Ligand SMILES: Nc1ncnc2c1ncn2[C@@H]1O[C@H](COP(=O)(O)OP(=O)(O)OP(=O)(O)O)[C@@H](O)[C@H]1O
C-alpha cells in the first residue's frame with residue numbers, strides 16, 4: 005500500500021485546503037524571519053567576532069585612547085614607543101599589537117601587527133601560519149599577503165607600493181580562501197572578508213617615523229591576556245606611569261555587549277514582535293492542519309472500513325504535512341533568494357546564520373502539525389470517523 | 396464462521412452507560428445470508444461493527460474463522476478486517492472527492508495490488524453492477540441507487556468473504572431496493588457470507604435466516 009502516493013492524492017483532491025495552509029504558513033514564516041533578522045542584528049557583532057576570533061572574547065582587552073591621541077604629538081610618539089617596549093614585560097599578556105583597515109580602491113587593506121595575526125584564524129593557502137621574515141625589511145620591503153580572490157591582481161612575488169604609507173611591500177603569499185578578520189566597524193557590519201583584501205605588516209609601516217601617525221587611526225589596540233584582572237591592573241599602572249591619554253581598557257566581550265545594548269535600547273522591544281509573528285505562523289499551521297484532518301475525517305473512516313490500517317492513515321497525514329511544510333519553506337527560501345539580490349552583505353550573513361534556526365523550526369512545525377492528527381486517529385474508532393446517520 | 400459467546404458491548408461516557416450488546420450468543424456459518432432485525436437503538440449496528448472488527452467487545456469472546464478477535468492488538472485487528480470484511484452502509488460512505496472508479500479501487504489500493512490488475516478487477520465489478528459508464532463521475536453526480544451499487548462494487552472488488560451491510564436499502568425507494576436484493580442474492584450464490592441489518596420485513600425475507608435483536612439481546 006503506497007501511503008506516500010495516497011498522501012499526494014489527498015492533496016490534489018482537496019487543493020484549497022493545501023493552498024491556504026501553504027500560503028498562510030509561508031507568509032507567517034517570511035514575516036517572522038524578517039523580524040528575526042532585524043532582531044538578530046543586535047547580536048551580530050558578538051556572534052561575528054566569536055566566529056572569527058581564535059580567543060575568547062573576554063581574554064582580549066582593547067585600549068581606547070582619548071581624543072588627545074588622535075593628534076599624536078611628538079612626545080606622544082615617545083610614550084607609545086615606551087608603551088610598546090614595556091608592554092611585553094607584563095605577566096599574562098601573550099600577544100599585543102594593533103590593526104586598522106584602509107583601502108586603495110581595488111582592495112581592502114588590513115594593516116596589522118604580525119604578532120596580532122594570531123588573533124583570528126588567518127593562515128596561508130597551504131594552511132601555514134603567516135611568516136614575517138625581517139630579512140626582507142632590511143632589503144627595503146615589508147611583508148604582505150594577498151586574499152584568495154585577488155591573487156591574480158597582486159601575484160605572489162610582485163611588489164606593492166602602498167600609497168597611504170609610502171612603504172613598499174612584497175607579496176609573500178596567498179591567504180586561505182574564506183579567511184576573515186574582525187569587523188572594523190563593530191556594530192552592524194560583518195566580519196571583514198579577507199578574500200578581497202591585502203594584509204600588510206603594520207610594524208613595518210610605523211618603523212618610519214612619519215607613519216607613526218597611523219597609530220592614531222588604528223582605533224583598535226588589542227592585547228591578548230590571561231583572564232585575570234591583574235593584567236588589566238598592570239596595564240593601567242603602565243599607562244598611568246607613561247601619562248598616556250586613555251579612555252579605558254575594556255574587555256572585548258563587554259565592549260561588544262555595550263554596542264549591542266545601545267542598539268537594543270534604540271530599537272526598543274525587539275523580542276516581542278518576531279515572537280508574536282512566529283507564534284501566529286505556528287498557530288495558523290496547527291489550526292489548518294487540524295481543519296484538514298477534520299475535513300478528511302469521513303475519508304479516513306471510509307479508508308479504514310475498506311482495508312486501510314491506522315498506520316496507513318497516519319502515513320497519509322504525515323505525507324500531507326511534510327509536503328505542506330516543504331512547500332511553505334521552499335516559498336520562504338525562494339522569497340529570500342530573490343531578496344538576496346538587493347540584500348547587503350550584513351543581512352545576507354544574518355540570513356545564512358539563521359539556517360540552523362530555520363532547520364529546527366521546520367521540524368518543530370512539522371511536529372506540531374502532526375501531533376494532534378496522529379493522536380486523533382489513534383484514539384478514534386473507525387466507526388467514530390464515519391459520518392453518523394442522524395435519526 | 397462467526398461465533399459470539401456471551402458477547403457484551405457497553406458504551407460508557409460521562410453520565411451515561413448503554414449496554415448495546417448483552418450476553419449475545421450467536422453463530423453464523425460460512426455462506427449464510429442472515430438478516431438482523433430489531434427496533435431502532437436495539438444494537439444492530441453495534442453487532443455489525445463488532446463482527447466487522449471496527450469495534451471491540453467489552454466482554455465475552457468473538458471468534459472469526461478460528462481467530463479469537465477479542466484480544467487482538469490494533470494492527471492485527473486492522474489486518475483481519477482488511478483480509479475478511481467488506482462493508483456496505485446505508486448512506487453509502489463514498490469519498491466525495493474521488494471518482495466512482497477511484498472509490499471502487501480503494502480496497503485494492505489498500506492491498507497493494509498493481510495498477511494493471513486493479514484496472515481489470517474494477518472494470519469487472521463495474522460491469523457486473525452495470526455502472527461502468529459512471530466511472531469518471533463523482534458520488535454527488537449520481538443517484539442514490541447508483542451510489543449504493545458503487546458501494547457494493549467496492550465491497551465485492553476485494554473478494555473478501557464477509558459482506559456486512561447496515562441498512563443497505565434504508566435510503567432507497569422500493570424499486571431500487573428490489574434491485575439491490577437481487578444483487579445480494581446473486582452475490583450470495585457466489586458463496587459469500589452476508590449479514591444485513593434491516594428493519595424492513597420484506598427486505599429481510601430475502602435472507603436465509605432472520606436474527607431478532609431486542610435491547611441488545613438476541614432472541
Ligand atoms: N458510539 C456510541 N457511544 C455511545 N452510545 C452508543 C454509541 N453507538 C451506539 N450507542 C448506543 O447503543 C445503542 C445501540 O445503538 P446501535 O447504533 O447499535 O442501534 P441500532 O440498532 O443500529 O439502531 P438504528 O436502527 O437506529 O440504526 C443505542 O442506545 C445507542 O444510543
Ligand SMILES: [Mg+2]
Pocket residue numbers: 439440441561
Ligand atoms: Mg444502526
